[in-house]
Amino acid sequence: MTKTATIAGILFDKDGTLLDYARSWVPVNRELARIAARGDEVLARRLLVAGGMDPDSGYVTPDSLLAAGNTVEIAEGMVAAGAPFTVGELSVIFDGLFANSAALAVAVTDLAVFFETLGTRGYRLGVASSDNEASIRATADRFGFSGRLDYVAGYDSGFGTKPEPGMVLGFCAATGLEPHQVAVVGDNNHDLHMGRNAGAGLTVAVLTGTGSRETLAAASDYCLNDITELMALMPGVGSHGQ
Known part of the structure; x- marks a missing residue:
């Protein structure tokens, strides 16, 4: 079994991850x-x-x-x-x-299609951002993926701030998942350290924000050019793919 096969939920940062920073x-x-x-x-x-x-x-x-x-x-x-x-x-x-x-805002990819694809693969999905919750919801509405979100957390949502673990633990509470079943995806170390602090099963860095492979290497299990590369990495919940 690959490490990604244990993942059942994906928690995304917003700026620099879903949006081109x-x-x-x-x-x-x-x-x-x-x-x-x-x-x-x-x-x-x-x-x-x-x-x-x-x-x-x-x-x-x-x-x-x-x-x-x-x-x-x-x-x-x-x-x-x-x-x-x-x-x-x-x-x-x-x-x-x-x-x-x-x-x-400028999206990294067609976010409606992106979230729909991951949702049909069985993943529970959320966004956790250092921005305010209203901004996250406005972004999700504008790009057409709000209906696929199981969870939204901003700095003002009551789950604490990054790199504290609260936003990940809130995602777990909302979805019934355990931290080891969650992948955290982000463009800076605040995101990745949040995931590590919460005991997330996977931390994934992307290069569409302010981080580089060098700055993100220590805290990430994978470093991708952008979120579209998750499609190959995350074939579906419970998958035992290569």
């Missing part, structure tokens, strides 16, 4: 910094740097604040770097910005 989030990061700087271009550049993004190239450092932080963590980082707001004020503003950004 650079195409979906670099423009949002620029707007986030502009808002947090109240339009001060010099300060906005400084805020982007503090968040881990090069203001000119758009490159985002793996596992940096903008790559892996939740709304409150990003707000805290922006305030610490000089944004003239309170953390509470920025958190509310950022949550609204992130929810609206679902309309501009």
Whole structure:
């Protein structure tokens, strides 16, 4: 039996995993910094740097604040770097910005077909993101896979934040699965460490976000170019394929 044959549920990160990070989030990061700087271009550049993004190239450092932080963590980082707001004020503003950004997001593949295929193969499916729950649901609605989701968890859903194990354990509670039956798929170490901390049976890294093979190797069982390669890796629940 292969290790993947024990897997009956797959829990996905959203940004950088289901969505192409650079195409979906670099423009949002620029707007986030502009808002947090109240339009001060010099300060906005400084805020982007503090968040881990090069203001000119758009490159985002793996596992940096903008790559892996939740709304409150990003707000805290922006305030610490000089944004003239309170953390509470920025958190509310950022949550609204992130929810609206679902309309501009770029999917890695046809997510409706992708989730339908995995669902018909018998997998229970969920999304766990450092974004807010409203943003996840808006994304699922926009790309047509909400009907295939057994579970949705954002940083504000009450399951804790990454890399804590709570979102994985919540998925298990919602589906009746044990952690060893769950594969966690993500683009940064917060996702993979969450899976490892929960005792997940498999951690799978993808390269459509901010991580690289080098940064993701230690915490992942597999490192794929993108989620479409899961189709070969996950032939079906209980499969004893090669």
